Amino acid sequence: MAYVDLDYDLTEEQKAAQDMAKRFALEVVRPKGIALDKLADPADVADKGSELWDVFRTYRELGLHKRGLPQAIGGLAGSVDPYSSYLINEQLGYGDGGLSISLSAAGSPFAYAGLSEDPEIRGWAEDYINDTSGEIVGCWAITEPDHGSDWVHSGEENMGQEKFAPQLRAVKKGNEYILNGQKSAWVSNGTIASHASLHVSLDPSMGMHGTSVCILPLDLPGISKGKALNKHGQRALNQGEIFFEDVVIPEKYMMMDLATVKDLRQATMGVDVGFIAGPNTGMATTFAGVAWSALDEGIRYAKERIQGGVPIFEHQSIKLKLMRMFQLVEAAKSFSRRNFMYTVNHTTGSSPHAVSAKAFATETAFNVASEAMQIHGGNGLTKEYCIEKILRDARASMIEDGTNESLLISAAGFL
Ligand SMILES: Cc1cc2nc3c(=O)[nH]c(=O)nc-3n(C[C@H](O)[C@H](O)[C@H](O)COP(=O)(O)OP(=O)(O)OC[C@H]3O[C@@H](n4cnc5c(N)ncnc54)[C@H](O)[C@@H]3O)c2cc1C
Incomplete structure (x- = not known):
């Protein structure tokens, strides 16, 4: 897309991490996600021969699953800077919201296991780190x-x-x-x-x-x-x-x-221990990426589709719609980036911020995808274009990891 990312001051390392994740998201995660979404029987998604495992394998070959696990057992905690990690996760969401969640949930038990003093339990985390096939999930x-x-x-x-x-x-x-x-x-x-x-x-x-x-x-x-x-x-x-x-x-x-x-x-008692801050920080990151992808699908289509003798992008009503979508996506990215950096630097995070970032990012993803579908006209309803899938993926996120309503009501206790 032609617009700039306001992160013009990214370090070389951060830019490289974002570019690597973007390639993975666009060349592997997005196309595999679209193919898996079309399978009528969800058992076929899980089948050992399915394209799901290409996503897992590539993610692990890139070493992305090692982030957050101690270096003493082969992990990368402390050697990947947090903002790079944020940018990677946002790009994974850009590629496919559901697969992004699958990849991150796959590491859940090992984040705890990697900290254990017990050789058997720590060994599970080591097995996960060394597994590039996707056997350990x-x-x-x-x-x-x-x-x-x-x-x-x-x-x-x-x-x-x-x-x-x-x-x-x-x-x-x-x-x-x-x-x-x-x-x-x-x-x-x-x-x-x-x-x-x-x-x-x-x-x-x-x-x-x-x-x-x-x-x-x-x-x-x-x-x-x-x-x-x-x-x-x-x-x-x-x-x-x-x-x-x-x-x-x-x-x-x-x-x-x-x-x-x-x-x-x-x-x-009465203290915010971050039970809901951690997972919702991840959700906000992923779905800020989903919202971003929906915006870009809307812009791309508007510049291609000719109606009234010009690309529909030239119609003022479409321009206005796209700029409203742009505002929301920029706000979701800024909020989720800010919340992420707070959470990685403060063990418990802040539940009101994390939950608000999650609710805002997921609702933005849904609203922007819905507007992008409107820009697609009838084509937006077909399986030929991925916007209908992005809309469905975004819809699920407003329930995922806690409904936005329950999360907001619960976090309000910490205001
Ligand atoms: C894509 C996706 C991925 C998920 N991944 C996981 C996972 O990895 N692991 C896992 O364990 N779970 C997972 N979940 C489950 C998810 O956390 C639950 O669906 C969510 O917490 C809501 O629970 P429920 O579906 O039982 O809805 P219910 O709790 O039955 O809620 C139904 C409605 O009632 C409202 N409601 C319920 N209780 C209250 C209340 N006390 N006050 C006010 N309103 C209320 C809710 O907001 C909602 O609108 C996932 C869900 C989705 C959609």
Whole structure:
């Protein structure tokens, strides 16, 4: 596109990172995402022969999955500057929102595992770092059939009642925990994941306040998977249920025992511990990129399509529409970049900022994609143009990682 990116003062390293990610986004992520989106059966997306794995393999060959993991085990934490990382993630969103989420969710359990002192657990992170084939894939399993938004509100005072207790129970027996229950079909990478960070109930009488997280491999006896979820948008993103029936894990897989959960809750009562800031910072980044891609599709089409004897770009109404879209996209990029840099420099982030950045970026992606579809006229409704896919992908993002409404209501407690 002809307009400049206001980041004219990027360092050479940042520019190189952005250019590399842009090539990957445009040459691999975008076309593979479009092809995967068209598959009628979502099981075919997960199939070992599908184009999904080309995306995973290239991402890992580029070493992008190593960001955030300690250098001591082969990761790149501290050696890729945060702003470069932001620019990479924004470009991945530009390529395909759903695939971008799949790639980032794949690293979820290993971010914790890489910090473990335990050789077995740290070994999972090492295996992930060394895996360029896409065999080792993580997921973040939190949502349950009866508990979706409840998790977003989990830190709130009234959520400590038994009726809010998650269904997936972890019962301590000696040095082990026994897991029973299920996670819902919304778990990203659910049917392809080899490992999970899994949210469980330790004490149902404490409702949402009695929960912890464990990290575990998903090939243990008693674990099974559901069908790949068939859905409206982000169809390239694999999702599916995970079931747990008398699954035995050693206590070292549990990140916090009940006593620690209680102490932590006491110490952080009313404090923003960033439970929702981290994931929403990532969502804002990705969907600022999606919004940007929708704008560019609108501009591209407006300059190609001739009606009234001129490219429709020459009509004042289209120019005005595009400039309104441009304003929103620039605002979403600025906000999500600012929030990202705060979050990487302050461990807990700021929930009101992160959630607002997520809601703003996802709603911008949706509104801009809708306007870009209008600019496409009838063509915008066809599978010949990717704007209808971008619109569907953006629509899902307003529910993903917490509905924007629940996130905003919850973060309002920290104003
Ligand atoms: C693309 C995508 C990817 C996802 N990836 C993952 C993942 O990787 N892992 C995972 O565990 N989950 C994932 N999810 C699940 C997601 O986090 C949930 O869908 C979301 O939290 C909403 O839960 P729900 O769908 O059960 O809706 P519900 O909680 O049933 O909400 C329905 C409606 O009621 C409103 N509502 C609910 N409770 C309240 C309240 N207390 N106050 C006011 N309004 C309320 C909501 O805003 C919403 O409009 C994903 C979802 C999507 C769409």
